[in-house]
Amino acid sequence: MTDKSRTAPWLWADFETGQQFHAQGLALDAERRALWEKVYGPVEDGAPLPEGMVLATMMQGYIRAIQPRPPGNLHAAQRCTFSETLPHWGATLDLSLTVSGTWQKNGRNWVTFAVHMQNGATPVMNGEITTVWAR
Amino acid sequence: MTMNGLPEQFEPLRFATTPDKTYAYGLLTEDLNPIHVDPEMAARSPLGTTVTHGTMAVNLILASVRRGLPPGWRIRDFDIRFQKPVPVGSELTTEALLQHREDGSAEYRIAALTQAGTTVMAGHLTVVRNL
Numbered sequence: 001m002t003d004k005s006r007t008a009p010w011l012w013a014d015f016e017t018g019q020q021f022h023a024q025g026l027a028l029d030a031e032r033r034a035l036w037e038k039v040y041g042p043v044e045d046g047a048p049l050p051e052g053m054v055l056a057t058m059m060q061g062y063i064r065a066i067q068p069r070p071p072g073n074l075h076a077a078q079r080c081t082f083s084e085t086l087p088h089w090g091a092t093l094d095l096s097l098t099v100s101g102t103w104q105k106n107g108r109n110w111v112t113f114a115v116h117m118q119n120g121a122t123p124v125m126n127g128e129i130t131t132v133w134a135r
Numbered sequence: 136m137t138m139n140g141l142p143e144q145f146e147p148l149r150f151a152t153t154p155d156k157t158y159a160y161g162l163l164t165e166d167l168n169p170i171h172v173d174p175e176m177a178a179r180s181p182l183g184t185t186v187t188h189g190t191m192a193v194n195l196i197l198a199s200v201r202r203g204l205p206p207g208w209r210i211r212d213f214d215i216r217f218q219k220p221v222p223v224g225s226e227l228t229t230e231a232l233l234q235h236r237e238d239g240s241a242e243y244r245i246a247a248l249t250q251a252g253t254t255v256m257a258g259h260l261t262v263v264r265n266l
Contacts, residue, residue: 032163035159035163036163038159039156039159039160039163039191040195050194050198050201051194051197051201051210052190052193052194052195052197052198053194055190055193055194055197056160056163056164056190059164059188059190060163060164060165060166063165064165071168071169072170072180075188075189075190075217076216076217077214077215077216077217078189078214078215078217079212079213079214080213081211081212082210082212084265084266
């Protein structure tokens, strides 16, 4: 359910367990490789994709899939299981998010998203993002 | 070095965070939240300064482990908690210490620390032998 026309920020109260969001067409292209190298240094041609690039793409999809969002969210925790075969530079990945839980603790609003990312029909990673949602 | 070629500890990586690197990572992840990239706004926030994206530090740990893995092994999973924000300008150091190993897998305790010794994220990571 990624509503690109939405203008109101997603608030914690908007999330329901089982709700889904999607981000498609996350390209591991030359532009994104250049950004990766600007942060972490050169990647050898032909070298396997860094696991961190999978993680960065997961975050790109997570940010893109839920927009707009209120300022002040805190990324609290992260789990990730990588598939045995990672994609190569040049691949295009798709991500799906499912709200797996919402709760309040110590006056804060928490939400956990289960994440699945794939390269065509091939799984790339499964994971979980836990966030303190600002409002 | 353990019997299966895995190190007791992966060689730490050191990494200086900068505004340019943080901005580039924001472009990479499409996360240009002002708390990461706008010093004026960040100065008015409760944190008082710009802070890096949490996964920047995780990626360093993944790189440190990948660099030290013997052939035939791979990173299978990790589970971490972000404990403290990392002000842009901090220098980070990674840690990955062997906790437990079995035939074909091993678990490491992982962390990232600032130059002041503050742990900013911590958790566990598992490596496995390829099938």
